[in-house]
Amino acid sequence: MTTTRSQTLDRVLVLEMVRVTEAAAIAASTLTGRGDEKAADAAAVDAMRTALNSLYMDGTVVIGEGERDEAPMLYIGEKVGSAIGKGPKIDIALDPLEGTTICATAGPNALAVLAIAEEGGLLNAPDVYMDKIAVGPGYPEGIIDLDKSPTENVTALAAAKGVKPAEIIACVLDRPRHSKIIAELRALGCGIMLIGDGDVAGVIATTNPETTIDIYMGQGGAPEGVLACAALRCVGGQFKGRLLFRNDDERARAAKWGVTDLDKQYDLTELARGDCIFAATGVTDGSLLGGVKRKGKVMTTESVVMRASSGTVRWVKGEHRIG
Numbered sequence: 001m002t003t004t005r006s007q008t009l010d011r012v013l014v015l016e017m018v019r020v021t022e023a024a025a026i027a028a029s030t031l032t033g034r035g036d037e038k039a040a041d042a043a044a045v046d047a048m049r050t051a052l053n054s055l056y057m058d059g060t061v062v063i064g065e066g067e068r069d070e071a072p073m074l075y076i077g078e079k080v081g082s083a084i085g086k087g088p089k090i091d092i093a094l095d096p097l098e099g100t101t102i103c104a105t106a107g108p109n110a111l112a113v114l115a116i117a118e119e120g121g122l123l124n125a126p127d128v129y130m131d132k133i134a135v136g137p138g139y140p141e142g143i144i145d146l147d148k149s150p151t152e153n154v155t156a157l158a159a160a161k162g163v164k165p166a167e168i169i170a171c172v173l174d175r176p177r178h179s180k181i182i183a184e185l186r187a188l189g190c191g192i193m194l195i196g197d198g199d200v201a202g203v204i205a206t207t208n209p210e211t212t213i214d215i216y217m218g219q220g221g222a223p224e225g226v227l228a229c230a231a232l233r234c235v236g237g238q239f240k241g242r243l244l245f246r247n248d249d250e251r252a253r254a255a256k257w258g259v260t261d262l263d264k265q266y267d268l269t270e271l272a273r274g275d276c277i278f279a280a281t282g283v284t285d286g287s288l289l290g291g292v293k294r295k296g297k298v299m300t301t302e303s304v305v306m307r308a309s310s311g312t313v314r315w316v317k318g319e320h321r322i323g
Contacts, residue, residue, distance in 0.1 A: 025291075044097040045074050056083045059116075062091045080092065111283060126259060135157060227278075234312075235313060279306075299319075
């Protein structure tokens with residue numbers, strides 16, 4: 001599928017997005033392993049907001065830290081940028097610190113993550129859970145389906161890959177709610193990579209053969225699903241997502257953001273449409289990126305930035321003088 005290049009996004013330079021995620025990652029890294037999730041998240045949020053406000057754009061946060069009454073900064077609907085009312089209109093999905101617990105405990109795969117698209121390009125997903133399944137590029141369209149069982153999805157994927165189901169490796173968040181999925185995968189003989197947090201990195205890992213992960217499945221945050229889809233739009237892959245509602249309050253929250261079909265199975269292009277840019281910087285070492293490291297008066301970062309219209313993936317190593 002060809003994606004038309006956006007002149008609007010051309011005005012917000014690709015590398016500027018990396019500078020935003022670098023700022024958040026560096027700020028969070030100062031609290032890595034300190035056991036304080038809230039402080040690490042707050043540092044990343046503050047740094048990302050400052051960096052976004054330095055850019056010439058009329059940006060709107062459509063995926064953020066929560067709704068306005070729950071998040072003092074980078075809340076859903078917040079306006080950012082230095083040209084509000086006159087600059088290019090940009091939708092922004094962000095997670096200044098994806099994996100707050102990971103950062104607090106110095107575990108792997110904590111990231112600062114950001115995606116942008118033209119106005120209306122990113123689903124304004126409510127802050128609820130989402131049932132997700134994802135695979136990397138190169139498979140027949142429609143090979144995964146949330147209405148099918150884990151066994152059916154893995155069997156179809158294995159057939160397309162030309163291997164036995166037992167040779168498939170799945171990535172699943174290590175949560176009690178996934179016990180049935182894990183048991184079913186074990187019965188097939190599949191390898192399972194259980195992760196403690198960070199399902200954006202888990203979804204993206206399906207696109208990188210070096211991770212050996214073939215499929216991601218399970219329930220995680222809906223906002224993280226939109227962020228992961230922005231990345232998949234750039235590098236290829238398939239994703240299906242369905243919003244999950246635990247109570248009337250969550251259903252009302254969905255209605256507030258224009259979600260009317262509560263049982264809809266969303267495709268990749270319904271969550272992230274048109275041209276989009278995805279950027280991430282590692283906070284701690286992980287399968288996708290190395291974490292922030294301090295060497296004397298220099299901090300080093302590893303980032304990736306992708307664009308849907310060109311399919312370009314840039315790996316960026318930065319050195320940042322401090323003090």
